[in-house]
Amino acid sequence: MEATQPPGDEQARLWNGLAGRAWVDAQATLDHLFQPLEDLLVEAACANPASRVLDVGCGTGSTTLAIARRHGSEGGCVGIDISEPMIAAARIRAEREGTPARFICANAQTHALEPASFDRIMSRFGVMFFDDPVQAFANLLRAAREGAELRFIAWRSAAENPFMTTAERAAAPLLPNLPARRPDAPGQFAFADRQRVQAILEESGWAGVDIQPIDVPCTLPETALPVYLSRLGPVGLALQQADERTRAQVIDTVRAAFEPYVHGDEVRLTAACWMVVARGANASA
DSSP, X not given: OOOOSOTTOHHHHHHTTHHHHHHHHTHHHHHHHTHHHHHHHHHHHHHSOOSEXXXXXXXXXXXXXXXXXXXXXXXXXXXXXXXXXXXHHHHHHHXXXXXXXXXEESOTTTOOOOTTOEEEEEEEXXXXXOSSHHHHHHHHHHHEEEEEEEEEEEEOOSTXXXXXXXXXXXXXXXXXXXXXXXXXXXXXXTTOOHHHHHHHHHHTTOEEEEEEEEEEEEEEEGGGHHHHHHHSHHHHHHHTTSOHHHHHHHHHHHHHHTGGGEETTEEEEEXXXXXXXXXXXXXXX
């Protein structure tokens, strides 16, 4: 299925270009890093099984597949993402392991999902990138059955997640054209403001909104750190277009900045996030 986003959409260009390909290449590293967060969603989903689940911003499909494995062939697990490279990787994973999951390449903000068709809508870091989040969550509500659960994990602030901005802070003197993070703009920390998240969900029609802070220990192998810092995030994107001398200098500088997080052969960090839960009380309207 072709992606349905407008051709000039900034997020579509990003995730169908360098960022999307980098995430596919780093799939194993990212799955390992965010496994504890995925486990929280899978545990919640399987404590109260639903017949149909939608995973929003599913990326390369790790969470969608984890739910589908637990549900078995009777479940209907669907992942949706704007990135063609990541959806292609997710489909390959599902086919390779024979897991009954389906993947849609489309913008969940506007895609015409089947009305009142999902018992649960979930996301691991996939809902902070909408140009119009109210429109997006209203669209998701239309796809939810009455009483369906919305549950997602989103990052809290950059200040509470220093690991996630270490690379750009260290590289800033060497890469003066790194894009500045814009508060509330689509991106990693777009949902940092708890009150804003509450307002978005209520305005889009979701009910019973509950937003709780969670602090989750995460790890990745030290051997994966060079790939992480050189391919992902603003610095990783900038390095893909830098000359070799600058690239080497930046990687050495940034790697040194990550030293406080390195403990032997393991990199350790705490993911400061929100666990957000709401109900589609008006989903059948």
